[in-house]
Amino acid sequence: MRFHQINSGTEQVLSTAPFVRLAAGAALVGCDIVDNVTIDKHSCVSKSELGRYFGLGCFSYVTNAKIGRYCTFGARVSVGAFSHPTNWLSIHEFQYRDCSQIYGDTVLGGGVNIAPPNAPTLIGNDVWIGDNASVRTGVTIGTGAIIGMGAVVVADVPPYAIVGGNPARVIRYRFDDAVIAELLALQWWQLDLADMKGIDFSNVAGAIAELRQRLGARQQPGAAAP
Template identity: 40%
Template sequence: MKDINYISKDAKIGKKTILNAPVRLVGNAVVKHSCEVGSYTFINSGTTLFPGTKMGKFCSIGKNCELGAFDHPTTWLSSSAIQYNLKLHFPDYVDDFEQKKIVRPSETIFGNDVWVGSLAIVKRGLTIGDGAIIAGGSVVVKDVPPYAIVGGVPAKVLKYRFDEETIERLKKVKWWDMSISKLKDISFDNISEALDQLEKRKED
């Protein structure tokens, strides 16, 4: 079967962005320039991936999230963009303020099998580990470990999806990189049995 993306007519995709089919963008989802999205990832309406966001495979992203959003300086005289981006916001007043260079992280990284609940915000420059879950409405300001479930404002680790041994097996098998043929008939609803099957098929 030919690789196909499912893109809503209202969705927007920036330049130099790579969608590794199949990817689904729903409603008015926005993936800005220089992003990359892995296969079988679903991005819901109202969500924005800001420039330089890299997202793995099999991710599920809820509605109205801001992922990798640009922040404002907090240690300068002002938090206003008049100090560093006047041309974009007030082009008729470019001579009023000397512009300063602002340095921000170039990428925000989401691993594979990440679920982000609706209305979540993820600060630019963070790394969200494989298998992590971000609760809806959370504000994430720190890196999230693999298979952690985080929530709150600011988000904190609430618990982990599995015990340490299971997480280590998942990190080693990296099922998301296996061919679709090897994922057929896996016991998805039984983590122990699924891992046994995946480990055996990876060896074949």
Template identity: 40%
Template sequence: MREWLRSAIYKGRIMPTENEAEQQRADNRKRCAELGGRIAPTAQVSSAVSFDDPIDIGDGAVVYAPAFIGGFTYVNVGAVVFPHVRIGKFCSIGRNVQIGAARHPVEFLSSHPFQFSPALFNRVQGYPALQTEKWRFHEPTTVGNDVWLGTNCVIVAGVKIGDGAVVGAGAVVTKDVAPYEIVGGVPARRIRLRFDEDKVSRLLKTRWWDLPLDSLKNIPFGNIDQAITSIEAIRSSKENA
């Protein structure tokens, strides 16, 4: 059975049968299409992955469970979303991105998982008895809303990427990224903010990604000052209604 099914829980069992899992994946594809999204035929999306709004999962992408993907987010060709990842709305996930990549222990005798994980070589006599330590490969990883992850970047497990952030192509992110921060390099370092601190503060308060699509009509997206002012007015009118 494929490794990416191991986390699925179905009808009270630890793992579904292959037929049950395939049916659930087919149901997810159908539901996604009905919402206006797409899960490509060659994408491997665990039956236990959650989404509430349309998403787009490209060819060859892999999404392990448990994971949540917010509305209007797309995961490009070849990207991998590892377990315990939550991705917000309106995110752009580039080709071959890895989110929640495993951390290995470098303080142990070995960085190899024989010391703590039964996932590999468990049928080899004497191997399971060596698993005496505790380690978690995939700590919870969070990607906020309106985040752009450039081609081939790696987000290490346990990291939090703030709303509006940008990660440059090929970067390796080992630490949290602040909202609207642009980072790049190996390891990733701050380049600059997308906007000045006042605009960032105002944008975060608007939470525009939570507004109905109809509310975003006629917003001058290309002029950030006018866009923020327009969205603030929309928010104010809703609060006073």
């Protein structure tokens, strides 16, 4: 469903059906969501699709992104910010939009906006983005990836990679190739939190076995779809 709410107060706002928690100064602007979203203080998400169980830390900005389930971003994170064209005469926005309400003067009138569109940022499931990281618009971040604190991501990130630095580079992978392939095939993130109670997630092999069993049970004839 399309969700639009701005919390201009000093206390958090809780909505149900869908469950959305907006801390003081937080905003969801023109986003498509399913349920279970939490946005911390003075952060904004706009024009994005958010999977279930999405969490965003303080003072962060996310726009023009498609984000999977079970993703958590830290504080002061920037994802998908508009990339100014570099092959026009100037880097300034006056060239392609009506700026009368911004600067009190304009070249283009009538609310015109001819800015070249940016590609959406695509983020898989179970992705963690650390504090102070920036992700360039149009980048794809694979499922299970971790973006380290302060990283500047300007290229695609493979599934289950841990990246860091400026520009961000792969440091290592969270698991070996066999486990990564198994997790990607399993797609455990299709399950909701209520479906995963009692699993010991610190034991990766045991958790995979239990998740496989529960997902298999749900795929039996007559079982509810995940």
